[in-house]
Amino acid sequence: MNPTATRHTDHIPADLRRSWAAAGYYPDRDLYSLFRGHVERDPGAPAVLDAEGTVSYAELDELTRRLAAGLTQFGIGFGDVVAVQLPNDRLACAVDLAVAAVGAIALPFPLGRGDRDAESLLRRSEAVAVLTVADHHGYPCAARIREHSGTLPALRAVIVVGDEQVQGCVPIHALLAPQASEFVQKAIDPDGPARILVTSGSEAEPKMVLYSHNALSGGRGAMMAGLHDGPDAMRNFFLVPLASAFGSSGTPVTLATLGGALVLRPAFDPVATLEAIALTRPTHLLGVPTMLRMLLDSPAIHDADLSSLRAVVLGGSALDPDTARRAREVLGCAVVGLYGSADGVSCNGGLGGYDGSVGRPDPAVVDIRVIDSDGATVPTGSTGEVVARGPMSPMCYVNSPDLDASLRTPDGWTRTGDLGVIDGDGRLTLVGRRKDVVIRGGLNISPAEVESVLITHPAIRDVACVSVPDPLYGERVCACVATAADLTLADVTAHLAASGMEPRKFPERLLLLPALPLGAAGKVDRQALRERAVNEGTDPVLPQQRIPGND
Known part of the structure; x- marks a missing residue:
């Protein structure tokens, strides 16, 4: 058994993984070895161009090896x-690479996740360490995680x-070894686990999806490489957090796999982004449609x-034709x-x-089929559930x-x-989704999670959260509440805040009803609620502090 074998099961047959390597879809090297190349x-x-300036590949490797030596110690x-909860900067990249270098598994999650999500991720993943900031916009991240240590036996x-x-926490300087030469890498299986991607939440708790080194560098690497037709290396400006699932195409792919450069800023701001583009000259801008709309609406x-x-x-969410x-x-460039x-x-x-379509599946990335309820492939032109399997397929859910x-x-195969x-030309067009999720500016918000907290309010008899369309964010959440009380939106969000839920998931409209409507099967009629929410939702939309997941 190889030294990176763990308790995690790979649901892709090993011979299929090996066939993808033989076909050249996998580089068949671990992420840090690729980076070292x-x-x-x-x-x-240049490796990273962040708010502090530019760091070269050699300089980033120096920091990476010092961190790796510290992790080993x-x-x-x-x-x-x-677990890694850091803003978009060079340190976040070095930490990602250092975790890969020692054969550990990175669990990045964005700043701004509340206590509930952070504790859940750390507990369910059995994380042994977490790197985070002391303060994020007044929120004491490290101290709050330390307070939850009693429920995190592996930490x-x-x-x-x-x-x-921060009392009880280890300062980052104590992790840094004096010399990069103190780190000596051991052999790492490229089919072994490397990174956990966290979903924004289509269930009550975010899903954690485990990827191997090869699945990141191979499948995701092929996807990113296919978006570049220039003679020079990619220089990718990530507006989304590197700690997001979308951001996994940053350090593991742009740097380690493709040898490109990352342009990073700690938070999204339209004017600052436009200034950074002019200064750093990126080839690609990566974000969610809401960010693009805000850039297009900026006079700058x-x-x-x-x-x-x-x-x-x-x-993160569907791109509409007008945008x-x-x-x-x-x-004046391609929009993908x-x-x-x-x-x-x-x-x-x-x-x-x-x-209008989402293109043709690339076998170097992932094969896609459309199936019926029995798992059989439907005829061309027929509607069914999208399933996927290929070089980028993850190992398992953690x-x-x-x-x-x-x-x-x-x-x-993964059911989506x-x-x-x-x-007939092999192009895939999406026509809907079975998952009950609200996508607000690229952030997936689980109605079930919000409902599970709202139902604990003493004045709320029943609740269902539905989406309402929005020209900027695509969708917003409306809380449809069965109550006899004269509740306001501020009352509802205050209850959520007291529970530890992050503001990005708060409802932004409120519909008060004597009872929730039921359909023929006795379930809540969410479609009827959506229609009523659009026409009757009370209270103005609350201003949100920042674009979700990008500060």
């Missing part, structure tokens, strides 16, 4: 889960980044130098809408232009045998819950 080839090449190694250390001391865009951009790549058209006209998820599906229309049983087939049609 770029360091040796061009040590002075802390007893962290093969198969251990290390050995909270490592804190920041100038202030008319004076911005955007000539370096070859493509804007958008994920795609406006972006092509204003930015990604269809994908942490669960292991990815498809896009490439650089040729948006045609410590969730129920999800593995319900969402993975015995031969490794999305409904689609494949036409």
Whole structure:
């Protein structure tokens, strides 16, 4: 058995993984070894251009190896889960690489997740360490995680980044070994676990999806490489957090696999983003459609130098034709809408232009089928559930045998819950989704999670959360509440805040009803509620502090 073998099961047959390696779909090397190859080839090449300036591949490797030596001294190694909650900067990249270098499993999750999500992720993943900041917009991240240590028996250390001391936490400088030479890498299986991607939440708790080194560098690497047609290396400006599922195409793919450069800023701001584009000259801009709409609506865009951009790549929610058209006209580059998820599906229309579909599946990334309720492939042009399997397929859901049983087939296909049609030319068009989820500006919000907290309010008899359309964010959440009390939206959100839920998941409309309507089967009629929410939802939409998941 190889040294990275863990308790986690790979639901893709091993011989199928090996066939993808033989076909050249996998580089068949671990992520850190791939990164080191770029360091040796061009040590002075820019790796990260963040708010502090530019760091080269050699400089980033120096920091990475010092961190890896420190992790080793802390007893962290093969198969251990290390959670990472850091802003978009060079340190986040170095930590990702260091965790990979010691054979551990990175669990990145964005700043801004509330106590409930953070505690749940750390507990269910059995993380042995977490690296986080002392303070994020007044919220004491490290201290709050330390307070939950009693419910986290596997957690050995909270490592804190920041100038202030946090009682019970290890300062980041104590993790850094004096010399990079103190770290010596051991052999790592490229089919072994490397990173856990966290979904935004289509269930009451976010799903955690485990990826191997090969699935990240191979499948996801092929997807990113297919979006670049220039002679020089990609220079990717990630507007989304590197700690998000979308952001997994940052350090493991852009740096380790492709040898490109990352442009990073700690938070999204339209004017600052336009200034950074002119300064850093990225080839690709990666974000969610809401961010693109905000950039297009900014008066500063008319004076911005955007000539370096070859493509804007958008994920997280559907790209509408009007936004795609406006972006092509204003930015003068390709606009690509990604269809994908942490669960292991990815498809896009490439650089040729948006045609309403999500493109043709690439076998180097993932094969896609459309099936009926019995699992049989439906005829061309017919609607069915989208399922996916290929080089980017994840290993499993972390410590969730129920999800593995319900969402993975015995031969490794992933059920997405999305409904689609494949036409005669092999193009996939999405027509809906079975998953009950609200997508607000690229953030998946679980109605079930919000409802589970609201129902504990003493004045609420019943509750259902539904989506209402929004021209900026795509969708917002409306809480439909059965109550006799004169509740306000502020009352509802105050109850959620007291429970520890992050503000990004709060409802932004409220519909008060004497009772929730029921359908013929006796279940809550959510479609009727959506119609009433659009027409009768009370209280103004509350302003949200920041774009979800990007601060």
